[in-house]
Amino acid sequence: MSTPLAAGPTATPAAPAEAMVELQEVHKWYDQFHVLRNINLRVARGERIVVCGPSGSGKSTMIRCINRLEEHQRGRIVVDGVELTSDVKNIERIRSEVGMVFQHFNLFPHLTVLENCVLAPMWVRKTPRRQAEETAMEYLERVRIPEQARKYPGQLSGGQQQRVAIARSLCMRPKVMLFDEPTSALDPEMIKEVLDVMVGLAESGMTMLCVTHEMGFAKTVANRVIFMDRGEIVEENEPEAFFTHPRQERTKLFLSQILGH
Amino acid sequence: MAAVPRQPDLPPPAAATGALGWVRRNLFDSPLNGALTLLAVYLLYLVVPPFVEWAILKADWSGTTAKDCSRAGACWVFIGVRLNQFFYGFYPVAEQWRVNTCLALLVAFVVPLFIKRFALKQWLGAVLLVVYPVVAFHLLVGGHFGLAHVETSKWGGLSLTLVIAIVGMVAALPLGILLALGRRATNMPVLKALCVAFIELWRGVPLITVLFMSSVMLPFFLPEGMNFDKLLRALIGVALFEAAYMAEVVRGGLQGIPKGQFEAAAALGLGFWRSTILVILPQALKLVIPGIVNTFIALFKDTSLVLIIGLFDLLGSIQAANSDTNWLGFSTEGYVFAACVYWVFCFGMSRYSQWLERKLHTGHRR
Numbered sequence A: 001m002s003t004p005l006a007a008g009p010t011a012t013p014a015a016p017a018e019a020m021v022e023l024q025e026v027h028k029w030y031d032q033f034h035v036l037r038n039i040n041l042r043v044a045r046g047e048r049i050v051v052c053g054p055s056g057s058g059k060s061t062m063i064r065c066i067n068r069l070e071e072h073q074r075g076r077i078v079v080d081g082v083e084l085t086s087d088v089k090n091i092e093r094i095r096s097e098v099g100m101v102f103q104h105f106n107l108f109p110h111l112t113v114l115e116n117c118v119l120a121p122m123w124v125r126k127t128p129r130r131q132a133e134e135t136a137m138e139y140l141e142r143v144r145i146p147e148q149a150r151k152y153p154g155q156l157s158g159g160q161q162q163r164v165a166i167a168r169s170l171c172m173r174p175k176v177m178l179f180d181e182p183t184s185a186l187d188p189e190m191i192k193e194v195l196d197v198m199v200g201l202a203e204s205g206m207t208m209l210c211v212t213h214e215m216g217f218a219k220t221v222a223n224r225v226i227f228m229d230r231g232e233i234v235e236e237n238e239p240e241a242f243f244t245h246p247r248q249e250r251t252k253l254f255l256s257q258i259l260g261h
Numbered sequence B: 001m002a003a004v005p006r007q008p009d010l011p012p013p014a015a016a017t018g019a020l021g022w023v024r025r026n027l028f029d030s031p032l033n034g035a036l037t038l039l040a041v042y043l044l045y046l047v048v049p050p051f052v053e054w055a056i057l058k059a060d061w062s063g064t065t066a067k068d069c070s071r072a073g074a075c076w077v078f079i080g081v082r083l084n085q086f087f088y089g090f091y092p093v094a095e096q097w098r099v100n101t102c103l104a105l106l107v108a109f110v111v112p113l114f115i116k117r118f119a120l121k122q123w124l125g126a127v128l129l130v131v132y133p134v135v136a137f138h139l140l141v142g143g144h145f146g147l148a149h150v151e152t153s154k155w156g157g158l159s160l161t162l163v164i165a166i167v168g169m170v171a172a173l174p175l176g177i178l179l180a181l182g183r184r185a186t187n188m189p190v191l192k193a194l195c196v197a198f199i200e201l202w203r204g205v206p207l208i209t210v211l212f213m214s215s216v217m218l219p220f221f222l223p224e225g226m227n228f229d230k231l232l233r234a235l236i237g238v239a240l241f242e243a244a245y246m247a248e249v250v251r252g253g254l255q256g257i258p259k260g261q262f263e264a265a266a267a268l269g270l271g272f273w274r275s276t277i278l279v280i281l282p283q284a285l286k287l288v289i290p291g292i293v294n295t296f297i298a299l300f301k302d303t304s305l306v307l308i309i310g311l312f313d314l315l316g317s318i319q320a321a322n323s324d325t326n327w328l329g330f331s332t333e334g335y336v337f338a339a340c341v342y343w344v345f346c347f348g349m350s351r352y353s354q355w356l357e358r359k360l361h362t363g364h365r366r
């Protein structure tokens, strides 16, 4: 695990490339508790970013602010050129462009896999059912479970459910995908099948923001790794340098905890 | 290596299987259970044979007047003679085909909804909810299209019970859902407070008071000459009252839905109403089917309280018949008949809910 893999696709976009997601001086409080402190982050189109950090450091909160599952109280968040405001129409529009995969999958248990996948395209995008189903089957094939389309989520394994959740998000043809620890609720033998799907997605050029502690994944696909601690972005770097030459003490401590046994 | 010979199949010990085994395991597995079983058998012996003798063996079934009854057993002649009134109340005999048509239409619309492979269910459901009430209303009330006007004070019997129960259920469920959603709208404090106030107010008073107020008190507050139908007032009272109960049942279901479901729906771009209707409610309502049916059954039986404001539903018309001087002394038959009719409907609802729960089970863990 400790030998750095040759970083995979490392075509880091030039700095001033079009920003897909941009956070400028974002602050957030839960009551009195200052969870996010002055977050500045630019994700260029096609860029893949891995966010890591100790538990409670605000990783989930940060990516959940991007699609307004949490509200930030100061600063600006711009998604694909549209600033997030409290306007409901605006929020719904941004959400339909931003896919999100949760730690606990959150599939809709009363709908079949296929129905889970066509729900949002049909009701948000107004895609006709037949066409939505065709798209859904394409994505189910991409996550390698087309044969499960007629089953209910409760009849699938965790790894299969998470792949359905990824397909469900992709069916909306999002411009960015957010992942919040997509593999940490899975048994070890299922982690790989989900990561493989995510690597495939990265290779297809999707803009991705992943909270994960899968360092192998970070080394293979990430353009940048971001380390958060106590609500701040402490360090960010290309994966190679991030893992071999961490600059901050806190990063070194964190890496030694998750990499060294 | 020599194969180990297989042990032969043996029959299970007789005491563990068959009727005897069942009896021993379920009725006599301890001295206390044995004693309770014997006691129960004795009580059944005391109650059942005399009832069967009264209700069936010694009962009188045919005739037209009280004199045709020997009084040794039940006098079902009384029920037979009054059956028309128990079903239609005072609805004019010549117009009763209208009630029948309404019922037949209802059955014709509802039955296909239960056929598994029927394709037009959504349309049929929409027609049932939107068109049918209008048609049924005009058929029953009349006054146009050459149909004689039948005042609601003439309605009665089981058909009136069904009207109140069905209108009550169809109105209470959606109203209850809206109230439950309103009560959970923490970001809209005024709406929330209104819903809480409504629910607590209606849950805090007995239905009988509501009905009484609607028929006796309300006219005092309405301007002179403005008076709307007594049945309509009872219907509104029943619907609002049951909606308050329904709201709490539905709220229980909403609370059982994990936060992740709301978030996943929102993250896909579904707005509040769409995520509520497509994702949350189907799960929440399924979770509380037993509670919903419980409320429906209570509602069905509560309809008998409209007696208090002078509407003659099934129970009301039976009681009216009991006080007929030609038929004095047959009230037991009347009440037994009423109990049977109510039981059939309530038991039917209960069975339906169990079937529905099984059908909607999608094998997900929770």
Ligand SMILES: Nc1ncnc2c1ncn2[C@@H]1O[C@H](COP(=O)(O)OP(=O)(O)OP(=O)(O)O)[C@@H](O)[C@H]1O
Pocket: A030, A033, A035, A053, A054, A055, A056, A057, A058, A059, A060, A061, A062
């Ligand atoms: N709804 C909330 N109300 C109050 N505090 C909260 C809430 N959600 C999270 N927090 C707090 O905010 C901090 C950051 O939480 P967050 O979930 O973003 O951390 P995280 O980095 O994702 O951690 P983990 O790796 O455990 O998922 C934590 O200290 C947490 O206790």
Ligand SMILES: [Mg+2]
Pocket: A059, A060, A061, A180, A181
């Ligand atoms: Mg988290």
